[in-house]
Each structure stands twice: as C-alpha cells, then as structure tokens.
Amino acid sequence: MKFGSTMFRSLAARAARTQKFASTLVLGPAALLVMAACVPIEPTGTGAVSPGGPTGPAGAAGQPAVAAQDEVKPPPAPPAAPEPPVKNTGNVYTDHFLELWTDIHKLSNGYFSPEGIPYHAVETLLVEAPDQGHETTSEAYSYWMWLEAMYGRVTKDWSHLDRAWANAEYYIIPSLADQPTIKGYSPRKAATYAPEGDLPQDYPVALDSRIPIGVDPIGEELKTTYGPAPIYGMHWLLDVDNFYGFGKRGDGKSRGAYINTFQRGPEESVWEAIPQPSWDAFVGGGPNGFLDIFQKGTGFAKQWKYTNAPDADARAVQAMYWAKKWADEQGGNTSVDANTEKAAKMGDYLRYSLFDKYFKVIPCKSPSCAAASDYSSAHYLLSWYYAWGGAAPGSGGWSWRIGSSHNHSGYQNPLAAHVLAQFAPLRPKSPKAAGDWATSARRQIEFYRWLQSAEGGIAGGATNSWKGRYDAPPADAKTFYGMAYQSAPVFSDPPSNDWFGFQVWSVQRVAEYYYVTGDAGAKVILDKWVAWVKANTKLKPDGTYEIPSSLQWTGQPSLDWNDQTQNFNGSDKTFNAGLHVKVTSTTPDVGTTAGLVHTLTFYAAKANDKDTQKLAKELLDRMWAKFRDPKGLSNIETRKDYKRFNDALHLPTGWKGKMPNGDVIENGSTFASIRSKYKQDPDWAKVEAYLKGGPAPTFTYHRFWAQTHIALAYATYGWLFP
Template identity: 60%
Template sequence: GKNGYLDLFTGDSSYAKQWKYTDAPDADARAVQAAYWADVWAKQQGKGSDVATTVGKAAKMGDYLRYAMYDKYFKKIGNCVGPSTCAAGTGKDASDYLLSWYYAWGGSNDTNGGWAWRIGSSHVHGGYQNPLAAYALSSYADLKPKSATGATDWGTSLTRQLEFYRWLQSSEGAIAGGATNSWQGRYASPPAGTPTFYGMYYDWEPVYHDPPSNQWFGFQAWSMERVAEYYQQTGNAQAKAILDKWVKWALSKTTINPDGTYLIPSTLQWSGQPDTWNASSPGSNSGLHVTVADYTNDVGVAAAYAKTLTYYGAKSGDATAKSTAKALLDGMWNNYQDSLGIAVPETRADYNRFGDAVYVPSGWSGKMPNGDAINSSSTFTSLRSFYKNDPAWSKIQAYLAGGAAPVFTYHRFWAQADIALAMGSYAELLE
C-alpha cells in the first residue's frame, strides 16, 4: 500500500519513514556453534589467529542474542495474564533464559525525529534451543562476550535449556513443543490445568499451527544434534540422560532396509501434556505421548539425525547409534546420488494450497513488489504470479485442475550442507 504494510496493522492517516529488522535466534546460535568448532579446529592446527576476528564477531553477536531470552514486551516471566495487569519487567525478570522464536528492532529514518524500538518474543520452541552455543558463550574463553554479565547469563541459559528439554521430553523420548509467556499472543488466560515451566505455559505447537510447529521430526534431529555435540564435548550427565531416552526412541522408529535404503520418522502426533516443572524433583511425564504418523527417506533430516547419533555414539560408546549413523550415511550416498548432489523424489500434495485464499482486510488494497495486486480476492498464487514462469508450473497447474500430486526432486542447500557436515563428523569421530 501507500505506507508499505504498516496500514494493514494500524489505522493511522500517515506514517513516519522507518526501518526494521527481525532476527532468527536459532540461526544466530548455529553461527556461534560453527564459530566454536572453527576456533577449536584452527587452534589444533596452530592457526587460531586466522579465525580470531570472526570468532570475536560471533561472541559479540552472542551478547546481543540475549534479546531472544526476553518476553515480547519485556513483561515479567511467569503467570503473565492480561496485557495491562501482567507486570512490566525490571532488570532480568523479563528473561526466560531460553532461545525464543525471534526478536526485532527498528527506528526512524527521519533525521528530525529520533526514535527506536525493540521487542523480544514470548514464545519458545524446543527445536530452537542450542546448549552447545550456550556452553561456548558461557565457558569457552574465545567466545565469552565482553559485557559484564553476558557469560553469566549464558551459563544460566545452558542450565535452563537442559531443564527445558527434560520438561518437554515425552514418555517415549521425543521432545514436545514448547512454552509461552503470552497465551494466544495476547497474554490471555490459558485453559485450567495447563502445566508450566518457570510459570510459562505449555504449548504443543508454539507460534504456527498450519502445520503444527512441532509435528516435523526435523526439529527433533536438529535440536538433539546440538545436545549431542554439547554432550560429546563435555560429557554432561543431564545431556546424556536426555539423549539416552531420545536415541532409544528414535532408533526404535528407524528402518534400515537390506539394500541400504531407510525410513525415519516424518510427521509426529502429540497427546497429553507434561508435568508442571519442579526443578528439584522433575516429573516423569507419564501423561505426555508421541506417535509417528508417517515416515520419510528425506536426506537432510536423515543427515541431521545421523550427526546426532554420531556425536552421541562417539561419547557414549553406543554401538547401535554408531552403526545406524553409518547406515544412514552409506544409504543416502549409495542410493540417492545424482549429478547435482544427494536428494530423493518427493510427492508434494501440499501444492494444493496454491489456490488458497489469503485474508486481506476489506477495503484494503496494494501491490506486491512485482506488481501483483493485493485485495480481498487475493490467493496464494495471485500474489506470486512469478511461479507461473517456472518451467515446471504445468505440473502444479495440472494438479490444481484435479490431476495427480506432482513429484519433484529438490536439492535444498541446507540439506546438502547437513549431509556434508554429517559425513565430516562421522569421519572425524568414528572412522
């Protein structure tokens, strides 16, 4: 619109020119994780100075990353109900010491009006946590932030993250969704009996519900891989206890076929809820359950899962974890290579959503950056007409007209990177 997207949200007649950024805390934490390994390996080669500048930047970024620990509007953590009655935080009592979904900041572009803003996030997902990054920022000299309390805060976060995993661990072993300090995103009252973690309410699908944010096994593999790296580096007993249970469950749901092909969990379904957290006497979560709805041979998730098994197996000595890691890596290498990388065909029934209507408030209209009209009759595809220029568009078009779901072989960059890292980790630790 004439004010960008601002007038979708407020009814002002005019708006100041402004800039804004949003941050993905899990990605920043993974960058810290990478900087940690770069520093470790460079020092082993006597070349620590080669990465010192980059590692220093990672430490500084880790300092700012603490904004991800705070409630969206910096309200106190715990039993926070009612936007006007939930108390504003002072000092660090608005911090949950976990990696939340995002934080954001912005300000004025007008030199005559200096103002700025920042927000945190009230929603925390189990899949976003990174104990290795918290360990590095709290205990590893080259990555400790220079601020007075940065390293101490990350030390608190490390303990809190491990507690969070324990609180979210189902009876079977998988890690459930997460928690929020702002029920329904507006500090509403949760249903009676909703369990809590340091006063934050359990949410089995934090942030997004279409599809549910914790139905994807990939979040399990990604997050547990970070726990396994931390365990491999430190031997931490809490991390081992979480991994012991998780690995046993994951292995029980993994199939390695005689020809080397494999099936791992894909879609998870959740029921029940955890016990309210008691740090001195954690509950057994006997009422929190997970089932596997379907399975996949996805190479990116399999690589992350193999990395988890590699780091866990290397430290624990678990023979099945080590042999399954090898089987997954050998299986994708021998069965799923092509001229571009390693990938598998995917039947994509979700492309039926291309025709979905997109809600636009009545009376509002605008244009997408490419010129596509935005109005109350917009659909997913009408806002993204560039898809129709894709050489494979006819497959989607035929499906939307009632044909079979299209099959595509995607070479996702993150998946190719995870495969390479998994191969390297296995070679380093288990070859």
C-alpha cells in the same frame, strides 16, 4: 488452512510459518525460520505513539561514532569451481564430505548467487517458509559457516569460512545504513504493545500504549559496550534475486533485499502470507505501504524492521566454536580469530531472545501484569525470535526492540549457550553476558528434560504470553518456571512440533553439548531419546530405510518445573508418564536423515555405544547408495500442496494496493496472482497443469541447509570414527 498428508518445516519454521506437505518426505525448516508474531510496526502521527517519542532520545554523549556502512565494499565474487587440495584422505566418509563440498561450491550447480549468497535452494519454484527458492535465510548462512568450519578442519584452508562471514556481514546482517535511527532507542521505552490475533482475519490490530512495557535489561549494557552501534544479528529472510522488486532501502532494484512474510498469528500459512519489504518506504503496497495490513492507525511512518531467527545465530556460534578449536590445533589462524570475535558479538545481541517479548514479568497472565524493571523478564531460553526496527530517515528518530515470549524445544542450543559462557574466545564483551549464557545453558537442559515424553521424544515448549496477548492459560496447564506448556508453540496449523526434523536439529545440539561437556543431565535425555529413535528406524532388506517423519502428541509434562522441583532420574518411569508421542508417518528424507546421523554420531562417540555407531554408519551408506545425484543427495517429492497456489488472501476491508511489478493486492487476490513472476518459471507448466486438474507435480529439490547437513554428517562420522 489445512494442508496435505505429511509435512515440511523450514526455518525459519526459524521465524516462519511452515506447512504440511503432501509428499512422504519431510524436508527442513528455515529459520524456521522466522516470523515475528506481529512485530510492533510503529507509526507516527495522529493517534499513534512511537517508542521513543516523536524524535527519540539522542545517543549517549561520549560514545564512539559509527562509520557509514555504505562505505563498505561488497565481498568478492565466489570462485567458479573451487577444488579441495586433497580428495582421497583415506577415510571414505571424509572423502564423501569433500565430494559434496565440491558439488555445493561449483557455481554451475546453482547453490550460490553471482554475489556468493547461498540460495535457499538450487531450484526456484519452491514454496515452504521461504516462498521462492532463490530467497535465502539466516539458516542457510549459519549452515554455510558450519560447512566451512568443517572444511577448514579437513583441509587447513580457512579462507572459505572467512568468505562466508564477509558475505554475511555485507548481505544478511543489517548495517548502520539499514538501521539508521538505531541511536534513538531507549531501553525504558522499548516498544508499544500490540496483541497477536488468532487468524489472519483478526488483523490489523491496534497498538495499545496503555499496556505496561518493561525495561529492556540489556539495552544500556550493550550501548556501553559497543556504543550507539547497529544491532549485530542476522535478519531471517533475503530476496536474493529481488524476485518481488522491493530492492534495498526502497530502491526497487538492489539484489539481496531484506523482506518479511509471516505477521498474522498462528494460523497464517505461507499460502496466506503477504510479502513485504523490511524497509517500507511505501514503494509497493497501498498509500501506507504494507503497514496497515497488519496494524491499525493513521499517519504511518516510513520505517525499517528486522527479525532474527535465534537458532540460526546460535548455529553460527556453534560453528565458530569448532572452527576456533580446530584452527588452534593446527597452530592458529588470524581470520578464524577475527570471525570468532564477531560470533561472540553476535552472541551478545542474541541475548534479546532470552527475554519476554515486551519485557514483562514471568509468569504473566494478563496484559496488565507487571512490567519488569530487571531480569524478572528473562526466561533464559532461545525463543522464537527477537526483532527491532525504527523510523526511516525523515520519519522521526525513534527505534524499538522486542524479545519473544514463545519458546520451542526445536530452537534450543545448549552448546552455543555453554561456549558463550565458558569458552574464553567466544565470551561476549558485555559484563553480564557470560553469566546470562551460563544460566541459559542449564535452563535449556532442564527444558528438554521437562518436555521429554514417556517414549523419549521432546515435546513442544512453553510461553509467557498465552495466545500472544498475555491471556490466562488453562488452569491445569503445567508450567516451566511459570510459563505454560504448549504442545505446538507459535503455530498450530499444522502443529509446529509434528515434524521430526525439529527433533534431530535440536537434539543434535544436546548430543554435541554432551560430547563436549559430558553433562550427566544431557545423557539422561539422550539415552531415552536415542532408544526411541532406534525403535522407530527401519533398515529394509532392499537397502532402503525409513525414519520418523510426522509425530502426534498427547498429554503434558507431569511437573510444574522450577529451581526446586526437577527430575533427572532416568529410571523413574512415573516421570511424564502422561506425555506421549506417536510416530504417524515415516520418510527416507535425506536432510532429516543427516540430522539424525549427526546426532547419533556424537552420542555414540561419547557414550562408546557401538550399536548406535553402527546405525549411523548404515544410514550414511544407504543414503549415499540410494540418493546420490550430480548435485548432491536428494529425494523425489510429490507436492500436492501446490494446489494452494490459487488460495485467496485475506486483506482488511477496502484495502487495495500493488506489488512493485503492478500485481494487484486486494480481497480476492491469490497467492499466485500477487506473484505473477512465478508464471515465468521453467517449472510452472507442471504446476499449472495440476491446477487445471492434472496429476500432482513432482520435484527433486536441493536445499542448501539439507546438502550442507548431509556433508557435515559424513565429515563428522569420518572425524569421530576415523
């Protein structure tokens, strides 16, 4: 399961498994993005227990009916080539933003589908967290919202932000029709326990109804607030072009299909993952669809299941905070007001990410540890995912929900937590929500500080479920509110925190939080982090530059951190003196550079740091001069990891099935053999030549998240340093 020499992370690094790439570039995450580390797939029938019983509890009497979502009309097709009303603003960085905005929105450049869905990338032959370039992620949608918020600030045109939200509601936020048995959910029977394995070979795993599951502490509150409504959150991954042929709700043909990939433990790379539909109607796969690849049992039920990448939903909230502020400065906008309310609702449901996976007490060091009946299951951090699912029509009335026990520094967003707590237009309607987010905002800042290395970089994270099965952590593991330190939460091959991109993504939010609040604790973290980054950034005489790419971690935090034991003394050199980070490779990658510039810009503006401002400007100028192309900014990548197209897949002994197009899935199948449509891709020839012994292929990719973050970096500098 080893990868090449350096790496890329994507979302769903947001719910996802990312891999180490061979090029010298570090590219992005996607949600992450996101994978549900063995989301409980609930069968019904012999030997299986569904969370709400055979039919599930009925919805509460007196709650408002929810309209059938199939009645909603799709959003209009996007304009072919929209142009900003003004292109020369008098600020070169704002003008660069408008140029890039125009490039991204020109349909012939390929960033959007005919339906207006943002692709993960312009290019189709691309394997990272999304395993095909014309999938998309909640990460991409949240970046789109962020981009259009800034466009509204610059142009006073908020229609494109409204378009982004309308598209998200139709395509990536599952409707009631996509979660039809949601009313069968009982907070007292949230899910059935399933342990996580270490390797793909450890799957399928068995559900174990003997393990106590805690009470979902926000389920009843959400039901009281919104009625028996569907969960309002983005699923992390869409097959936009229906590359795999699953379609929507098992129809085999609809575009914009909900899919999932990663399910089998911390060592499952994208090359070993098996794509499956989020609505498993046994169309494709074996007699039980794809369910019995992951879970043991009999009498499997057709079902739906979705996974949320919390960092993406939090980014959408972050974007709407600025949209509302800027629109109000312009006199107000009704569409922004309406979409801000939607973001607040999204933030209400996003609280599921603040709780342990099975709502167990914290700390938990055994599967038999106590099931929580209240907020004793809350860690208050943005964890790796939350997930939910239920029976398809005709298969019962049950539904389940889980949080996540694994917390990664790269997913935190204290600004989103702060505005959900303190900014009135974004406060969710549920009575406890604002208080939950106020606690979360402070807890996240503490988390960053606890994880800050002696050099300044932010280490991995902490978990309440060691090995994903509530094992006892090592006796000497330092803890954060009882949760054990992990240098690489969620996935370990490659280590999840060795990508510098997670540093800039996450610390950018700290810098933005500092800019908004002036929080002294955030400044302590930023002062040290910025100094570390500046010491490891090189501006070369030839006009190029290098920033960190891959990181190596040793040691652990010095404190068992809790509400009584903390350290925000920035001059205390003994704090975390044994926790170290080393930069092992560097890169000029444009997406990561944009994240770094964005971070430095907010910090420099608030701290009045002229030297940091100068570095941000230098990176922007050099990036534009060296990497501008007709579709945006990009680097050339050498993809030695594409030798893994021929990697064999692990399947349960005797398991055999088919993809919807007829590709056979069995032991001996490969990544490529179950994705035979890749052989029709215009870039396949150079991959095929590589697999036959030729040179490693090179690509110039235009990832949506990277292009939008680049645009935002220019716009933010133009805004804060006019």
